[in-house]
Amino acid sequence: MxxxxxxxxxxxxxxxxxxxxxxxxxxxxxxVQESALDILKKRYARGEITREEFERMKQELKD
Structure with a gap:
């Protein structure tokens, strides 16, 4: 019992x-939410985007 x-x-x-x-x-x-730049860096590191795309998108984020 x-x-x-x-x-x-x-x-x-x-x-x-x-x-x-x-x-x-x-x-x-x-x-924690990732910043747009962090997501962009990860996409570039995984090979999802080219260097040119990375640089263009990074510049757009800074503007």
């Missing part, structure tokens, strides 16, 4: 676990 305290303790631990999981999921989805 389980004592009432054991059941209550299990409930508290379960709720704490749910809170931690929800907090982590929320933080990841609302993370």
């Amino acid at each position: 389980m004592s009432p305290l054991g059941g209550g303790l299990f409930l508290v631990l379960f709720l704490a676990l749910v809170f931690v999981v929800l907090t982590r999921v929320t933080r990841k989805s609302s993370g």
